[in-house]
Structure formats: C-alpha cells, structure tokens
Amino acid sequence: MSTAGLLVAATLLLPLAMTALCVISAFRARALSLLVLAPIPALMAALWAPEGTLVFFPAPFRMTLTLDRPGALLLGGAALLWSAAGAFAAAYMAGKPRTAGFAIWWLLTLAGSLGTFVVADIASFYLVYGLVSLAAFGLIAHEQTARAQHAGTVYVVLALVGEACLLLAFVMLAAGSPEANPLIRDVVAKLPSSPMRDGIVALLILGFALKMGLVPLHVWLPLAHPAAPMPASAVLSGVVVKAGVIGLIRFLPFDSGLPGWGAVLMLVGIVTAYYGVIVGVTQLRAKTILAYSTVSQMGLLAVLLGISLGEGDPGGVNLVAYYGVHHTLVKGGLFLAVGIVAATGGARLRPVLLLTAILALSLGGLPLTSGALAKLATKPTLGYGALGMAMSVAAAGSTLLMLHFIATVAGDARGNAETVAPASEVVPWLVVALAALVVPWSLYPAVSGDPALSALQPDAIWKLVWPMALGGVAMLLLRRFRAVSGSIPEGDILVLAERCGPAVRRLGVGVEHLDAGLRRWPVAGLLLLCIAIALAGSLIAWR
Known part of the structure; x- marks a missing residue:
C-alpha cells in the first residue's frame, strides 16, 4: 500500500x-x-x-x-x-x-x-x-x-x-x-x-x-x-x-441531473436559509443563535446542491465543499470563542470580542474574510436574477443574526471578572480562527477559477457590502422590538408540538366522550339528520 x-x-x-x-x-x-x-x-x-x-x-x-x-x-x-x-x-x-x-x-x-x-x-x-x-x-x-x-x-x-x-x-x-x-x-x-x-x-x-x-x-x-x-x-x-x-x-x-428534485432541494434550502435567521434572532443564548445560524447556512448549501442537481453539473459539488470548509472553520471557531469569552474579562476581553466579531461577520460576507470569498464564489452559480437576489437578502439575514450573536456574547461577558482564559484553550481557538481567515484564500483560485485578488475589486466588494448594510439596518430596527427576544423557544416547532400534545390528547378524549354520549342519546341521530337537511336546503336555496 x-x-x-x-x-x-x-x-x-x-x-x-x-x-x-x-x-x-x-x-x-x-x-x-x-x-x-x-x-x-x-x-x-x-x-x-x-x-x-x-x-x-x-x-x-x-x-x-x-x-x-x-x-x-x-x-x-x-x-x-x-x-x-x-x-x-x-x-x-x-x-x-x-x-x-x-x-x-x-x-x-x-x-x-x-x-x-x-x-x-x-x-x-x-x-x-x-x-x-x-x-x-x-x-x-x-x-x-x-x-x-x-x-x-x-x-x-x-x-x-x-x-x-x-x-x-x-x-x-x-x-x-x-x-x-x-x-x-x-x-x-x-x-x-x-x-x-x-x-x-x-x-x-x-x-x-x-x-x-x-x-x-x-x-x-x-x-x-x-x-x-x-x-x-x-x-x-x-x-x-x-x-x-x-x-x-x-x-x-x-x-x-434531476431537474425536479433539484427544484425541491432549492425550495427547501431557501425556506431553511430564511427560517434559521427568523427564529435565530429571537433567541437569548449565544450557542442557540449559532445553532440557528448553522440551520440557515445549511439552507444555502442545499440551494447550491439543488442548482447542480437540476443542471446536471457535477463540478458544482466542489463549490459546495469549498463553502462547507469555510463554514466548518468559522462555526467551530465561534463556538470555541463562546468559551473563551466566558473565561475572559477586563481589558483582555476587547481583542477577544473583536476577533469573535470578525469571525461572526464573515458568515455575512465581511470583505477580506473567508466568508467574502465563499459568497463571491457562489455568485455565478446563484446568478443575478430572482434567486441571486433572494440569497443576497439571506446574506443580509446572516449579518443580522451575527450582529445579534455579537450583542448577546458581549452582553453576557459584561460582568466578567478581570480574568484571562487559559493558554491551553486560547491557542486552539486562535489556530481555528487563523485557519478560517487564511485557508479559503489558498483554495479560492482552484475552486472559483478567478485569482484571489479579484475579491478586492470594487464591484466585488459592493456585492458584499450592500447585503451587510441591509443586515445592519435590520438590526437597528430589531432592537426597537424588545418583545421579539425569547418569543420562540429553542427547538421551535418541536417544543410547540410538545406543548400542544396534552391539549391535543385532551381534545381527542373529549371527542371520544362526546361521540360515546351521542351514541347513547337517540335524539342525536335525529338532530344530525335535521342539520344535514338544513344544510342541503341552504345550498339549494343559494344556487
């Protein structure tokens, strides 16, 4: 071997x-x-x-x-x-x-x-x-x-x-x-x-x-x-x-290629990209916000996979993998950053928060970061029509969600004592953060076909900046609606289903009791017949 x-x-x-x-x-x-x-x-x-x-x-x-x-x-x-x-x-x-x-x-x-x-x-x-x-x-x-x-x-x-x-x-x-x-x-x-x-x-x-x-x-x-x-x-x-x-x-x-199934993946991906942002901005805990961010980012990957499947483009999976590398390193770095921030206080907290913010905003496409390269690499595939615009707005949503994450992390660390996280935790985090910022630059030319310096062109930067600016405006508007915070529980539809479970079971039991009671009441059949006749007569008269 x-x-x-x-x-x-x-x-x-x-x-x-x-x-x-x-x-x-x-x-x-x-x-x-x-x-x-x-x-x-x-x-x-x-x-x-x-x-x-x-x-x-x-x-x-x-x-x-x-x-x-x-x-x-x-x-x-x-x-x-x-x-x-x-x-x-x-x-x-x-x-x-x-x-x-x-x-x-x-x-x-x-x-x-x-x-x-x-x-x-x-x-x-x-x-x-x-x-x-x-x-x-x-x-x-x-x-x-x-x-x-x-x-x-x-x-x-x-x-x-x-x-x-x-x-x-x-x-x-x-x-x-x-x-x-x-x-x-x-x-x-x-x-x-x-x-x-x-x-x-x-x-x-x-x-x-x-x-x-x-x-x-x-x-x-x-x-x-x-x-x-x-x-x-x-x-x-x-x-x-x-x-x-x-x-x-x-x-x-x-x-x-399978155009029909490609369209299904694209539709599910778009819904997922927006859903993750909408629910994520209501969350109160930093790790939960990051979890919903992952949901949203996986939606974008599903859209890219759907496009490749619909068009029969096997080369498109390389772009998906490239974006996946960016997400792997950035999201891993952000979760580790939550631990570092929790163990840091005083003047040492500022540089930690700054690096955390850079990593977070790279998911929205912050220029010069891996997120900027990943977003630019996807632009030709997504196109510049309705789908491209929809995913640009989703990028604005990612910026909004990450600004919410930064505000949450900073707020949680406000009362930290003057401490510093141990070097045995800081060093691995810095390795991941550095890799998240550097590795995609080395891969970009092979995946996109363009030189890395093309990401610094004014038109490329504008494609990145306007969705981020839109996300920033959305954040300012969101802060005016305090009632949004905590309005949706972690797990959203599953928690809702669990909460509704007893009520549904009680309703089912009630229906069974009503049905059993009506069966024992001879007049019930006559009343039901009268109701049916009345409805039929109403329909005839309406016609």
Missing part, C-alpha cells in the same frame, strides 16, 4: 484503534489529552494524498476508501477542527467528571465523521454514517442534565428515523447490482434509469437533510448544541452536519 493509501486508511483506523485502546486503564486515563492526535492522518491525507487515491481492504472486511476533491476539501477542514477542538477539550474538560467516557464518544464520533468523507462502498458508508449518528448522542447527553437528556433523546430518535430512510434507500440502490456491496459511484450511475428512482431520491434527501438540519428536520440542532460541552458543540455544528452534505454529494446523480 502506498504512503497516500496508508494515510487514507489511517484516517479511519487511528481513531478506532485509540477507542479500542481505551479498554486499558492507563490509556483511558490519558485519552482526553491524546484527542488532538486522532485526526492528524486525515489532515495529512487531505493535504498530500493525490486525488483518486483508492484503498481496498481484503475480505472479510470488503471496505473501499477513496479521496476525491470534494471529499478532500471537507476532510481537511473537518480534521483541522477536530484536532484543534480536541486540544481545547483536553483543557476545557480537565478535572470534570466522566472524561474517559467523553473521550470514547469523541473518538467514535470522530471516526464516523471522517469516515464519511473517504468511504466509497455502500455498506461501509452506512456503517460509518451510523457511527457518527449514534456516537454523537454521547457528546450531546454528556452533561446528564435534564436539558442534555432531552436533547440527546430527540437527537437519537431523529437519527434513527434518518438511518431507517437511508437503509431502505441503500437496499433499493443495491438491489440491481450483481455485487453484494457495490461501490457508491456504480449504483449512483444507474440511479437515473431505475424504476424506483423517485422513491430512492426522496429517501436519500430525507435521510441526509435530517443530518444537515434542513427545515423541518432541523429541530435537533438548537436543542443539541446548547446542551453539549463547548468543544463538542464546535464539532457538532462545524463537522457532524457535513455528513449530510457529503451524503448528498455522494449519492445524488449530479452527472445526469
């Missing part, structure tokens, strides 16, 4: 091996401090393994790994965030209870997360996707508070629903293949001509949209992110949602 092949294989094998070593008490006691090392082979593979690298595991495993451009882009960003967040977790979680269990769930989630970017066969993809889905429960519910247990329960129930949809879709995909475990690319090539095509695509979109957090399947994000420990929130929002993104990239037939 070549060096590149070894790196790709170690992407999955090292975190699994570290998990197995946790049965040894001495290793388990040090596992938390070693989390930073687990993603290193994945980062090296993303940087140095050539595109098209294939790794075959012999029977009985029959696992095939590959590295293509969108997979390498997402793998590199994910590995960098996992490593930095692992270093942050070693300091943040030190001295807290159940750290060994946290480290094990972390390693399992990491293995599944990175595995989704490199696995090439159906059975293995389902295995690693299920691993990241179920192991993340341990990170969400780690605190064992009532909030964490509720968030974990909601998450795992929805994850199982998604797994069921994907299992059925994968079985239908593999049904026409002569191989027991076919390669993903082979079955996807036959999907457009399959008699079960529409059913398979619907199940795939349902399963992967749930992981991405597309409306109305988003409800686990605003519950899970605030409940999880800070470093876990960073990887859940920055990386775990990308399992849904790579799933759609891998399993939808972008080579041939």
